[in-house]
Amino acid sequence: MSEEMNIFVEYLKKKDLKLTDQRREILNTFLRIDKHLSVEELYDIAKKKDPSIGQATVFRTLKILCDADIAKEVDLGDGKVRYEHKYGHEHHDHLICTKCGRFIEVVDSQIEKLQEEMCKQRGFTQKLHKMEIFGICKNCRKK
């Protein structure tokens, strides 16, 4: 049983929510496919294992996984929210290939520091930030 599943079970207990087959299966699928998937994509995969799972339950379960800090929304404003693993993952930003759709995860401590400074200078209290760089990845460039 994965760490995340333990956390999930505990979280559900704490919130008086119930552990169901669907929720278990959705979490397992989410963990197995380590990508930035949309609900639709995750739903299609989970459905294969258990055809009785409904879209609404996938939406609902991913929201719970976010509340439990197991998943995190990634919204690029392209009309579909995606979800990534949060548990055991530090904050990071993304380089996104507009050709193949690959997400490259990056952190630059210097940039993070400069962001802090920039906010401080303006009396702005930073809560969170998003940095996304769009372009063409190494692989796609070669071809």
Next chain:
Amino acid sequence: MSEEMNIFVEYLKKKDLKLTDQRREILNTFLRIDKHLSVEELYDIAKKKDPSIGQATVFRTLKILCDADIAKEVDLGDGKVRYEHKYGHEHHDHLICTKCGRFIEVVDSQIEKLQEEMCKQRGFTQKLHKMEIFGICKNCRKK
């Protein structure tokens, strides 16, 4: 007649599009209200001057203004696309106050440089980037 209006007129001519009262009024409203407005907000304002203007036309015209590099989409992934002035404005990022909704425009040449380096290191060709920092602005903090 504003610079932007000249550009718009030229752009329309070049693309065999027509200059209409609605398009003129939408651009003027857009220029007058120098904020990051959603289509809905811009529509409500433009409608007061000319009640016959329809939402669809506002959507359509803002798309044209983007094509003409007069306007630029700002999509924070909160379900509503906003538009800002592009003509005569350099690239910049945003500090966004989650309390009052204010947009503070910022550029940090050091950050921009580090972003370039980061991409270079990974063989990633940067096309564009978005950086948004969410938090509480000076004004809202005081209260």
Next chain:
DNA sequence: CTTGATTTTGAAATTCAATATCAATTATAA
């Protein structure tokens, strides 16, 4: 000016992701 091909318009219909509704089903503690 007119003319007339072509574009544009606004209202309404449609799309699409996300959310809400609801009766039937299921989990879980007593």
Next chain:
DNA sequence: TTATAATTGATATTGAATTTCAAAATCAAG
């Protein structure tokens, strides 16, 4: 086992954005 409360999936609904379409407007040519 039973009672209660949560959960489910199908379906309906929402809200932003887009498409459709017949009527109206633009604008270049005459």
